[in-house]
Amino acid sequence: MGNTVTKSASVPNLRALVNEKDESFAHDTSSPDSPLKPVVIVTTDNLNEGLPPLTPGTTIANSETESLVSSISDPLASPASLDTITPAQTFAVAQWDGQQYFADLVRDGLAALHKDNTNVLMLYESPSSSSTETSFYNSQVFNYHDFPAFPPYYKSVLAPCRYSIMNGSTYPSYLRDDPPSGLIEHWQATVPDFVAPTFVPTIDEQAQVYAYLPVEHLNLDNHVLVPHVHYHLAGKDAIHLMTNKTTRLLANTQDERPCVAKVTHAMGSKGIFVIRNDEDEVEFNEFLLESGNPTFVVTEYVEIARNVACHFFVHPSGDVTFFGSNENVLLPNGDWSTDSTIVMAEQEMLKNMQLPYVQDVVAYCRALGFWGFCGVDVLFDTNGKGYVVDVNPRVTGTCPALMIAQLLQARYGFTHALFRRNSSFAYRGTAAELLAETEAYNKVHEGSSRIVLHSFYEKKPTLTLLNIAVYGTSLETCQEVLDRLAPPIEDEEEASA
Structure with a gap:
């Protein structure tokens, strides 16, 4: 039996409005090649008091580039002018059944909408707006604030493999290079009832792409999801439109401290600052200048x-x-x-x-x-x-680990798991040594504990980056194994040598 949730408040249907607003801010009309003007929803009158001035040419919110959030929020005062969904809307909540994988759910969604569900590709690699070395670079409409940029293999290998472990075989997963040697075989040996994904290194011009996040490289019509809506929902500036169960928005970073300043389309927890004093504000201001003056919000600290x-x-x-x-x-x-x-x-x-x-x-x-x-x-x-x-609004990093935890609980009765995907941790050795050590552990501890490598990348013979989960019957056991196989990288010299 699933849960049933009732939503009593009326919610405006803003689809057309969001599309219109996103389109209107898509480009700086002063030059077809110029980048987007930053859109900031905080009051900036006192942002520079006692702080280094913004770089000449940067633009803070003004009459030409008002806040997208503010422009969407204004009509909410008179919702009668907009289409609304039915009050007291209900929806059922069912637990994952252990059988439908990511691509299966997308296929069924397209079928429910009576849309063609045959030529579809799953794209788990997120674009970057801070590095052109990744497979997909967004610089105009859908900017992601992933500054400073991770090395390209984080996006092109570690992340898409991490999600593909639970993709299933209904649709292929995009991977620009072959998966790391031994990874698929490891998944087959460790994940109960595993359904192997297929990978493709190119994207057919006619393919419908279910994208992790909107990609400018693709034609907008090739996205399964409406890209402007998808991008809007991914912004921190959309949260207070979704719910009042959130932290208060503040006008600036100085009137109430501590406060939290968050870049709207931050990636990997980058661009989030707790500001307790003027020194913190200087650091945040410098980050804005270095990262291209991205949009941001300021909220109360809790x-x-x-x-x-x-x-x-x-x-x-x-x-x-x-x-x-x-x-x-x-x-x-x-x-x-x-x-x-x-x-x-x-x-x-x-x-x-x-x-x-x-x-x-x-x-x-x-x-x-x-x-x-x-x-x-x-x-x-x-x-x-x-x-x-x-x-x-995407597949989340821990989601596959939760699915595997459910499968391993059904098979062995495992009750706990720890999942690590932090780039500051790594295995000291080659990928082959990692696979061998993992296989040996799993053989000895069959039925009581299990290591699953969600993805890995051998950076050098003494350092293999990895996304790893340990499943078992106690957190203490999981922690001990996790810390042994994926200890912290001690310093930059070790990481780069």
């Missing part, structure tokens, strides 16, 4: 007790397939762990905690006609009040 993320698929009907939830736990030193902690006994409880926040996001997505994969991050304070701080 002391949090739990950092929880959930992962799901929104069907065109509005119903939801729920993959599960994970937490980033607070470490003894006061830092938040970057590992994803998965506790199977807490899945139902975490889902129920997050559904009130998910319902707002799903209702807004439906109003815009969006369907597909999504993740929501919710921070809970010491009083149990939750705040939506991130919405990712």
Whole structure:
């Protein structure tokens, strides 16, 4: 039996408005080759007081480039002028069945919309706006703030392989080079009922592409999802339009401190700053100048007790397939762990905690006609009040680990998992040595613990980057194995030597 969520508030259908606004800000009309003008939704009157001035030529929000968020928000005061979805809208929430993989869900979504679902490609490599060395470079319409850019193999190998592990065989997955040697065989040996993906190194001009995020390299008509809507939903400046269960927007970074400044289309947690003093603001201002003056929002700072993320698929009907939830736990030193902690006994409880926040996001997505994969991050304070701080309208990094945890629980009764995909951790040795050590461990610990390499890339014989999960019956065991196989990279010299 699935959960049923009721959304009582009316949500404006802003699809046409978002398309219109995104189009209107697509290019700087002063020159066909000039980049987008930055769009900033904070008040900037005092941004430069006591700080280095912005580089000449940069543009802060003005009459020509007003905030997209503000322009969308204004009509909300009189929703009668817009089409709205039916109040008291309901949708069902069902747990993932262990059988439908990513490409299967996309196929069924297209069929439900009576669209051609034959020539489709799954594209899990995200574009970059900070590096031209990646397969896809966005510089005009759909800018992603991934500054400073990761080396290209993070986007072209580690990430797409990480998602392809649960892609299935219905549609091929794009991978510009062959997958690392031994990876597919490892997946076949470690993932129960594994369905091997197929890979293609090119994108057919006629193919429909289900893209991780919109890609300027592709014709807009080749995107399965409406790219302008997709890009809008990926922005931090859209969150307060989706729900009031979020942190307050602030006018600037100085009137209320501490506060949080977040680049709107940040990638990989880059471009997020906690500003407690003038020194923090100088650092943030310098980041803006170095990264091309990206758009950003400023929100209140909240002391949090739990950092929880959930992962799901929104069907065109509005119903939801729920993959599960994970937490980033607070470490003894006061830092938040970057590992994803998965506790199977807490899945139902975490889902129920997050559904009130998910319902707002799903209702807004439906109003815009969006369907597909999504993740929501919710921070809970010491009083149990939750705040939506991130919405990712895409397959999320931990989603495959949650799916595999469910499969391994059904097969072996595993109750816990830890997933690590942080670029600051790596295996000390070759990829072949990593595979051999993993195989040996899994053979000895069959039925009690298992290592699954979601992806890896041998940077040099003494350093193999990896996305790795350890599954078992205790977090302590998972932690010990994870720390042994993927310890932190000590310094830049070790990483680059």
